[in-house]
Structures are given as C-alpha cells and as structure tokens.
Amino acid sequence: MKLIDCAEVLQAEVLVPVADMEIDIKVACGADLMSDVMAFACSSNEMMLTGLVNPQTIRTAEMMDVKVVVFVRGKVPGDQMLDLARDKNICVMSTPLPMFTACGLLHDAGIKGKGE
Amino acid sequence: MKLDFVIRGSDFINAGEASSGTKKALTRLGISPKAIKRAAIAMYEAELNAVIHAGGGNAEVEIFSDHVQIRVIDNGPGIPDVELAMQEGWSTAPDIAREMGFGAGMGLPNIKKNSNDMSIETEIGHGTTLTIMIRF
Numbered sequence: 001m002k003l004i005d006c007a008e009v010l011q012a013e014v015l016v017p018v019a020d021m022e023i024d025i026k027v028a029c030g031a032d033l034m035s036d037v038m039a040f041a042c043s044s045n046e047m048m049l050t051g052l053v054n055p056q057t058i059r060t061a062e063m064m065d066v067k068v069v070v071f072v073r074g075k076v077p078g079d080q081m082l083d084l085a086r087d088k089n090i091c092v093m094s095t096p097l098p099m100f101t102a103c104g105l106l107h108d109a110g111i112k113g114k115g116e
Numbered sequence: 117m118k119l120d121f122v123i124r125g126s127d128f129i130n131a132g133e134a135s136s137g138t139k140k141a142l143t144r145l146g147i148s149p150k151a152i153k154r155a156a157i158a159m160y161e162a163e164l165n166a167v168i169h170a171g172g173g174n175a176e177v178e179i180f181s182d183h184v185q186i187r188v189i190d191n192g193p194g195i196p197d198v199e200l201a202m203q204e205g206w207s208t209a210p211d212i213a214r215e216m217g218f219g220a221g222m223g224l225p226n227i228k229k230n231s232n233d234m235s236i237e238t239e240i241g242h243g244t245t246l247t248i249m250i251r252f
Contacts, residue, residue, distance in 0.1 A: 032217065033217055033220055034216070034217030034218055035217065035218050035219065035220030035221075035222045035223070035226075036220060036222070037217075038157055038160070038161065038222065038226055039220075039222040039225070039226045039229075052217045054128070054215070054216050054217070055128065055129055055132075056128060056131065056132065056216045056217055056218070057217065059131065059132035059135075059136070059160070060160075060217070062132070062136060062139070062156075063132070063135060063136075063139070063153075063156040063157055063160045064153070064157070065149070065153055080129070088136075
C-alpha cells in the first residue's frame with residue numbers, strides 16, 4: 001500500500017513528508033514500549049504506530065529501519081522531534097484515531113503484522 | 117576504522133547519537149543491511165544502558181573487514197548480579213527511562229540476541245565494560 005494512501009486511511013496529517021510518498025508499505029507494528037519494538041518487532045517493519053512522544057521514538061525507528069512513524073490519539077510531537085525525523089529521513093504522521101482503530105484500519109487495507 | 121564517542125548520562129535527547137554514527141559508518145562501507153541492523157540495535161541498547169544506569173561513558177567502535185567490535189565503557193555503579201541482569205524482564209531502570217519507553221528488562225538479552233559474541237566486565241563501584249562483536 002502506498003504511503004500516501006496509508007495517510008488517507010488513517011485520516012492522518014503528514015508532519016514530516018519524505019521525498020517519495022508513494023513508497024510501498026507492507027509491514028507495520030504498534031507499540032508504546034520501545035524496548036519491545038527493539039526486542040520483538042518484525043525485522044522488516046516499515047511503519048510504527050505509537051502513542052509515545054519523545055525523541056527516543058525517532059531514534060528507535062532509525063535503528064530498526066522504520067521508514068514511517070505514526071503518532072496515534074492525535075498526538076503531535078514538538079519541533080525538536082520533527083527536526084530529528086527530517087534529519088533521519090523518517091516520515092512522521094499524526095492520526096486522531098486510537099491505536100486499536102488505526103492498526104485495524106491498516107490491517108483491513110492489507111498491511112501485515114509480524115509473522116503474517 | 118576506529119570511531120570514538122562520548123555518551124552523556126541521563127541525556128535522553130541525544131541518546132542514540134553514537135549508535136546512529138556507527139550505523140552511518142557501516143552503511144557507507146557497504147556492509148550488509150542485516151548486519152548493520154544487528155549492530156545498530158545492539159549498540160543502541162548498550163548506549164541506552166550507559167545513559168540510564170551509569171551516568172554516561174564512552175563507546176569505542178572498531179570496524180574490521182569481517183566484523184565490528186563495539187565496546188561501551190562506563191564508570192557507573194557496576195552490575196551486582198550479571199546473571200539476573202541477563203534475564204528477560206529484569207530491570208532496575210528509573211521512572212525517567214520507563215517514560216522514554218525503555219526499562220522493560222530486554223536490553224542485555226537483546227544485545228546478546230543480536231551479537232555473535234558479548235562479554236561483560238563489571239566491578240561494583242567502578243563501572244562496566246560491555247564488549248559486543250557482530251560478524252558481517
């Protein structure tokens with residue numbers, strides 16, 4: 001599914017775009033605990049949904065090769081975090097949807113989770 | 117190639133910069149993405165441990181033709197029981213680390229999982245040196 005279409009499904013505002021908003025997103029994970037993202041998340045996550053807003057969310061995404069971070073529950077990170085994401089070439093979105101609903105809509109649209 | 121980094125204690129804004137710098141260097145050298153990811157995850161966990169538990173420290177990275185060796189050295193309180201610290205779920209992380217999404221007790225086990233070799237030298241009251249080797 002194209003990244004730009006993921007944003008539409010999630011009714012998300014794109015806070016940090018990337019050059020190619022048509023990249024194909026196949027796999028995602030949802031977590032507020034970065035320890036678990038590092039330890040258990042799928043090795044090929046391209047999108048991470050989280051309600052945790054701090055710079056280490058972007059750092060974790062960088063280490064895990066996550067291309068897109070979606071903040072759920074309407075959370076919007078500050079400029080410092082957005083600048084960090086720009087520097088790391090990581091797309092950032094904010095959706096008003098809660099985590100469960102956001103993950104469900106993406107799954108319905110064909111995005112897979114770990115082990116699927 | 118040798119890289120040296122300073123890790124500042126309790127600095128959750130810049131925590132991860134050493135691992136990021138190492139990841140960039142490995143990428144520039146054309147190392148396989150899988151090996152880079154394992155190195156990045158292992159080093160990031162180790163860097164966070166130094167930030168969270170030890171008041172910071174240093175990271176020394178040596179990149180060879182077929183592997184990378186990462187040493188994270190701190191002068192923190194040391195690890196009283198390494199066997200316990202290696203158990204998944206065991207954590208002494210303070211609230212600030214948990215607020216950042218860490219402190220689930222997965223750090224050392226995850227470092228071991230992502231490395232080909234890992235050793236811990238620790239002395240109570242003097243500090244800890246964690247050495248990680250990842251083959252390409």
